[in-house]
Amino acid sequence: MKAKSYIYVLILTFLLGACVSPPDNFPTVPEISFADVSYVELDNSIDSLLVSVKFRDAEGDLGLDARDINPPFHPLEYQRDGQGNLITYANRPSEAPSYNPIDWVIDPIVDNVEVMDTIWVEQNPNFSNIFIQFFIKRNGTFTEFKWSDPPYYTTFNGRFPVILEGDNQRAIEGTIKYSMRSSGWRSIFRNDTVRLDIQIQDRALNKSNTVSTPEFTLNQISK
Template identity: 55%
Template sequence: MKLKNHTIITLLLLSVWVGCISPPEDFPTVPQIDFNNLEFVQTSGSDSLIVTLDFRDAEGDLGLNATDIFPPFNELTYITDDAGQFITYSERPDDAPDFNNRDWVIFPLINNQEIKDTLWVSENEDYYNILVKFFIKRGGNYTEFNWSDPPYFTTFNGRFPRMLEEEQQRAIEGEIRYSMLSLGWNSVFRNDTLKLEIKVKDRALNESNVVTTPDFTLSQIER
């Protein structure tokens, strides 16, 4: 299957199960996660790479809703020049990247006003609360497969929704099942041996430990 327009990647919402709302009082302030499972599901459309994590957190401040878009959870930072003006594609400096759908935004809405131009942006990592890195194993060595590089200009970092709607702190534990959709898993990785590194963040921007999946090929974890 060929990649088309370098925009084959989309993200699926996470499903979250809160298994216990009154666990022991010694739960960690910094989220703690453990690897649980990894599956590859092929369909007639986009295929899913699904990772399941176990989590524990003392405050229960895990998750971001669609309305959590203001700093520090804003998606993009608009790059400005020394005078504080937005940098447009037509007047880009020599060190600006060529046009791609990650570094440039066309006609963005800023403070409820549409800017009728193409602006240079950078991605805010704090917009995401689950971060995923891919590694390919060749000759016994691992090399990171960076989705943000050409020709993909994308990411498999994502968001999962709030575990608890109320702001009252409460210790929680359970599972996060995170599905990543793509039309191109097989065409990109074929029979490569892979592993993932994953971490999550709470709303205080505390980062969990990093969990690493076992080595796998897509065929080995196909469901």
């Protein structure tokens, strides 16, 4: 087997292993598998729901950093009318949503100019590189719990950092440990049976397969 440049990575602790010869079948599209899920509850603090997935990727083009805000990794698409003008809340068309903190932003900076108004936007999914869906089991069936719906208007999609700096592509495998922090886990899920679906995306916008955690309650995975 031909030797290749290869690295093993544990995201968030940035532990880099020695170079070895990886298998020849590392995928161009990231490939992930479930590793672990746990819940850490702290007195008088924000609790953490942690999920870990193992990954393999042929090019190692995984991760985004804070400077990655230009297309295709920009956070927002600003909605415009037929004349190219930004759509404000006061002049919104009938199909525009009512005000909420996902679909509207206040006083944004657009093309390096601060716009002193409330502007209609669309979230760019490529701003994130890890995607988390929540499901709750009711009457034996899992139904998606949509954080983007009222009253939460949020998401637990996010970013993990760049793994390999520079343009030197190489095969990598490792583990991503992703922490989702909230003070409301207990009040929302209580004794519910929950499942998470996880997917990642590389810098070429290739989405991995989706993996699921086993079903769990917070008590079952508490540490």
